[in-house]
Amino acid sequence: GAVVSQHPSWVICKSGTSVKIECRSLDFQATTMFWYRQFPKQSLMLMATSNEGSKATYEQGVEKDKFLINHASLTLSTLTVTSAHPEDSSFYICSARDSGGTYEQYFGPGTRLTVT
Amino acid sequence: SQQGEEDPQALSIQEGENATMNCSYKTSINNLQWYRQNSGRGLVHLILIRSNEREKHSGRLRVTLDTSKKSSSLLITASRAADTASYFCATAIPKSRRALTFGSGTRLQVQP
Numbered sequence: 001g002a003v004v005s006q007h008p009s010w011v012i013c014k015s016g017t018s019v020k021i022e023c024r025s026l027d028f029q030a031t032t033m034f035w036y037r038q039f040p041k042q043s044l045m046l047m048a049t050s051n052e053g054s055k056a057t058y059e060q061g062v063e064k065d066k067f068l069i070n071h072a073s074l075t076l077s078t079l080t081v082t083s084a085h086p087e088d089s090s091f092y093i094c095s096a097r098d099s100g101g102t103y104e105q106y107f108g109p110g111t112r113l114t115v116t
Numbered sequence: 117s118q119q120g121e122e123d124p125q126a127l128s129i130q131e132g133e134n135a136t137m138n139c140s141y142k143t144s145i146n147n148l149q150w151y152r153q154n155s156g157r158g159l160v161h162l163i164l165i166r167s168n169e170r171e172k173h174s175g176r177l178r179v180t181l182d183t184s185k186k187s188s189s190l191l192i193t194a195s196r197a198a199d200t201a202s203y204f205c206a207t208a209i210p211k212s213r214r215a216l217t218f219g220s221g222t223r224l225q226v227q228p
Contacts, residue, residue, distance in 0.1 A: 034215040043204060044159075044218045093158065095215065105216055107151075109158035 002028050004096045006108035013084055013115055020080045021111045023094030029074040030096035034105070035067075038091040050077040074099070084115040122205060122219040130227050135192045137222040139205030140185075146208045148181055149216070150190050152201045159204070162190075197228040 003026040013019050023033055031052045036044040048069055049057040056069035068080040077096075081088055093110040122139045129135055141148070150162040165172045165181045165188065172179045178191040192199055202223045206216040 032213060036215075041223070043221045046215045046217070049215060091156070097213070107159045107161075112156065 002026075002096075002098060002104070002106040004094065004106045004108040006092075006094055006111050008111060009109060010112040011114070013113070015085055015115055016083055018080055018082045019084055019113060020078055021092055021094075021113075023077045023079070023096065023108050025075045025096040025098075025106070028096070028098045028100055028106075030077075031074060031099040032097040033071060033077040034095045034097070035069065035077075035079050036093045036095070038093060038110075044093060047079075050079075052077075081113065084113070086115045089113055089115045122203075122222045124222060125220065126223045126225070128225040128227065129195060131195060131197055133195055133226075135195050135199070135224055135226070137190045137203050137224070139188045139190070139219045141188075141205070141207050141217075141219070142186065143207075145183070148179075148188050149206045149208075150177075150179060150188075151204045151206060151218075153204065153221075154201045162203075192224075195224075195226045197226050200224060200226045 005024045007022045011019055033050040035047045037047050038044045046059050047062045050069045050071040052071045052074055058064045066082055071077040091110050091112055094108045095105045097105050145167055147164055147166045149164045151159040152162055153159050163174045163177055163179050165179050176193045181188045202221045204221045205219040208216055
């Protein structure tokens with residue numbers, strides 16, 4: 001079955017530093033990937049749509065300069081949280097849309113970010 | 117923004133009992149999916165029901181869809197302690213390449 005990986009699975013960083021999270025589709029190509037954020041005991045909220053070879057589309061209220069997205073290949077999208085603050089601590093989940101015909105979305109296992 | 121709401125927000129039952137969760141949504145959909153999420157973990161896809169289907173079964177799971185009421189329900193029969201998790205519905209919009217939109221979720225606690 002289709003597999004999406006995320007790396008790292010968890011990360012602790014200091015306030016003011018930047019953190020990069022990778023999302024990879026392992027056995028299919030994905031021209032479109034999505035980044036979600038989930039705060040404790042809440043649902044998943046879409047942050048942005050990552051498009052291979054073009055700029056990401058951000059949801060209202062999500063700062064594009066703070067959450068940098070790069071989708072340089074058909075199997076990799078990265079989310080960089082710049083100048084992280086404690087309020088950025090959250091669970092970040094990506095999903096990848098299979099562009100090979102099914103257009104199904106497959107979710108990664110998530111990355112737990114803690115900013116101290 | 118969230119597509120819709122789920123109720124109840126939290127549900128606590130005894131092992132062996134059935135658990136029913138409901139999901140409402142606002143726009144026309146192509147399909148509706150249910151996911152499970154254990155605490156602090158990723159999503160597990162449970163079942164997908166298409167807009168032209170009314171009911172679907174998978175093991176102990178039964179999903180219904182009423183497009184006229186824009187609602188769906190997930191029934192877990194003969195629940196087990198291992199079913200303790202949060203359950204989310206998610207919808208896909210027709211002819212759209214947008215992401216799935218998630219409901220607010222139901223936190224299910226199954227007491228052994």
